[in-house]
Amino acid sequence: MGRTLFEKIWDQHIVQDLGDGWALLHVDRHLLHDLSGPMAFKAIVERGLDVPNPELAFATPDHAVSSAPGRTAATFPTGQRFYDAMVEQTRARGIRLFDLGERGQGIVHVTGPELGLVLPGATVVCADSHTCTNGGLGALAFGVGTSECIHALATQTLRLRRPRTMRVRLDGESGKGVSPKDIILHVIRLLGTDGGVEHAIEFAGGAIEAMTIEGRLTICNLTVEMGARSGLVAPDEKTIDFLRDKPFAPQGEGFELAASAWRLLASDHDAVFDRDVAIDVSQVAPTVTWGTSPGQSIDVDGIVPDPAFEPDPIRREQIVEALGYMGIEGGRPIAGTQVDYVFIGSCANSRLPDLRAAAEIARGRHVATGVTAWVVPGSVAVKRAAEAEGLDRIFRDAGFAWREPGCSMCVAANGEIIPPGKRAVSTSNRNFVGRQGPRARTHLASPAMAAAAAITGIITDVRKI
Numbered sequence: 001m002g003r004t005l006f007e008k009i010w011d012q013h014i015v016q017d018l019g020d021g022w023a024l025l026h027v028d029r030h031l032l033h034d035l036s037g038p039m040a041f042k043a044i045v046e047r048g049l050d051v052p053n054p055e056l057a058f059a060t061p062d063h064a065v066s067s068a069p070g071r072t073a074a075t076f077p078t079g080q081r082f083y084d085a086m087v088e089q090t091r092a093r094g095i096r097l098f099d100l101g102e103r104g105q106g107i108v109h110v111t112g113p114e115l116g117l118v119l120p121g122a123t124v125v126c127a128d129s130h131t132c133t134n135g136g137l138g139a140l141a142f143g144v145g146t147s148e149c150i151h152a153l154a155t156q157t158l159r160l161r162r163p164r165t166m167r168v169r170l171d172g173e174s175g176k177g178v179s180p181k182d183i184i185l186h187v188i189r190l191l192g193t194d195g196g197v198e199h200a201i202e203f204a205g206g207a208i209e210a211m212t213i214e215g216r217l218t219i220c221n222l223t224v225e226m227g228a229r230s231g232l233v234a235p236d237e238k239t240i241d242f243l244r245d246k247p248f249a250p251q252g253e254g255f256e257l258a259a260s261a262w263r264l265l266a267s268d269h270d271a272v273f274d275r276d277v278a279i280d281v282s283q284v285a286p287t288v289t290w291g292t293s294p295g296q297s298i299d300v301d302g303i304v305p306d307p308a309f310e311p312d313p314i315r316r317e318q319i320v321e322a323l324g325y326m327g328i329e330g331g332r333p334i335a336g337t338q339v340d341y342v343f344i345g346s347c348a349n350s351r352l353p354d355l356r357a358a359a360e361i362a363r364g365r366h367v368a369t370g371v372t373a374w375v376v377p378g379s380v381a382v383k384r385a386a387e388a389e390g391l392d393r394i395f396r397d398a399g400f401a402w403r404e405p406g407c408s409m410c411v412a413a414n415g416e417i418i419p420p421g422k423r424a425v426s427t428s429n430r431n432f433v434g435r436q437g438p439r440a441r442t443h444l445a446s447p448a449m450a451a452a453a454a455i456t457g458i459i460t461d462v463r464k465i
């Protein structure tokens with residue numbers, strides 16, 4: 001029987017079979033950020049552990065740094081101790097740090113792929129749940145907890161129970177105004193926020209093949225919102241082209257050699273998945289969340305669920321609670337809901353094609369009165385590339401703030417919050433209670449939809465703008 005992409009990578013990385021489905025896996029790349037990294041380093045120091053493979057670890061500040069133009073580490077003083085700890089520990093251990101202002105700095109899940117630190121067939125860990133993003137390049141990536149991060153720093157391995165395999169086939173042609181973000185929100189709505197628990201999900205099918213690498217990264221980014229630790233896409237010629245000439249990818253002949261190995265990674269035709277699902281993306285509309293979980297979404301021209309029509313009492317209560325928090329009524333169209341903030345950024349949607357899609361809507365228009373709209377590029381490289389093609393000008397002329405790379409309002413760990421009771425359309429991946437600040441209300445959407453909301457001041461169907 002053939003093997004899946006996941007199985008091929010898993011098998012290649014087993015250092016020791018621990019029995020009962022458990023294995024010790026080699027970690028090829030360890031990515032570190034300023035929030036979880038310093039915590040792990042603290043334990044390494046306290047326990048007197050060594051980091052034997054510093055050349056396989058790479059760090060960047062993203063969560064706790066200000067995104068204000070001209071920022072330094074001191075701009076957000078609360079975050080500076082994280083930053084300082086990261087600088088000190090990476091220096092002491094000989095780990096490469098991509099510092100503020102340097103090409104290579106940015107949200108860890110944006111910089112890993114763009115630097116070529118993440119490669120097809122590699123195992124990648126980072127103490128961050130959205131590490132699954134990296135699967136868009138065909139890497140097997142795991143978001144880990146602090147203790148696993150310490151273990152990986154100290155041993156270059158990870159002790160894991162092998163997840164079950166699942167394939168989500170995305171076929172069909174997506175309609176006008178539909179982006180990878182809409183597709184993955186739709187998938188989460190269909191399969192549920194627990195639909196991927198204990199599975200590694202391979203996304204496949206014509207719609208994935210047609211998608212840009214950045215789109216695949218967006219799809220894999222939200223895999224964790226279905227409860228799956230890893231999402232994957234088989235590497236193809238697009239993946240290979242994307243990685244060519246990336247600074248940390250193999251170069252020259254070595255690259256061609258690596259590429260021929262990557263071509264063998266795709267799931268075999270007769271490979272069997274524990275679960276196989278097919279979804280027609282031609283049915284996907286521009287999508288927006290109405291509630292407090294990424295699974296609570298509707299088509300932008302749809303009606304917010306009315307709890308009165310929900311027969312299941314538990315689900316009814318969930319809807320009532322979510323609507324109460326969000327300050328919206330069931331049974332009404334979501335379009336037209338008034339918006340105070342718009343955030344275009346995060347590891348879900350802060351890459352060049354995302355900014356282009358938003359800029360296309362913003363071009364020649366202006367942010368509505370009373371709306372605060374931010375664009376936070378995912379990395380220094382994205383920011384520079386966007387500026388080189390004039391996207392910053394389009395945003396600025398339209399009244400958007402153009403900021404420095406980092407997580408910013410996605411999780412508000414750097415003090416950049418949506419004020420209490422205010423409503424945001426955000427291109428991030430989590431709309432949990434309090435996620436963007438205490439009592440902040442978040443509607444997840446695509447970059448184009450977010451830009452449309454900024455321009456009109458209300459949740460708007462991007463197809464009609």
Ligand SMILES: CC(C)[C@H](C(=O)O)[C@@H](O)C(=O)O
Nearest residue numbers: 035036063127128129130411
């Ligand atoms: C701070 C970090 C550990 C956290 C995560 O694990 O994902 C954050 O990035 C998030 O998106 O909630």
Ligand code: SF4
Nearest residue numbers: 130346347407410411
């Ligand atoms: S951008 Fe948001 S989701 Fe991504 S790593 Fe940062 S805080 Fe987490």
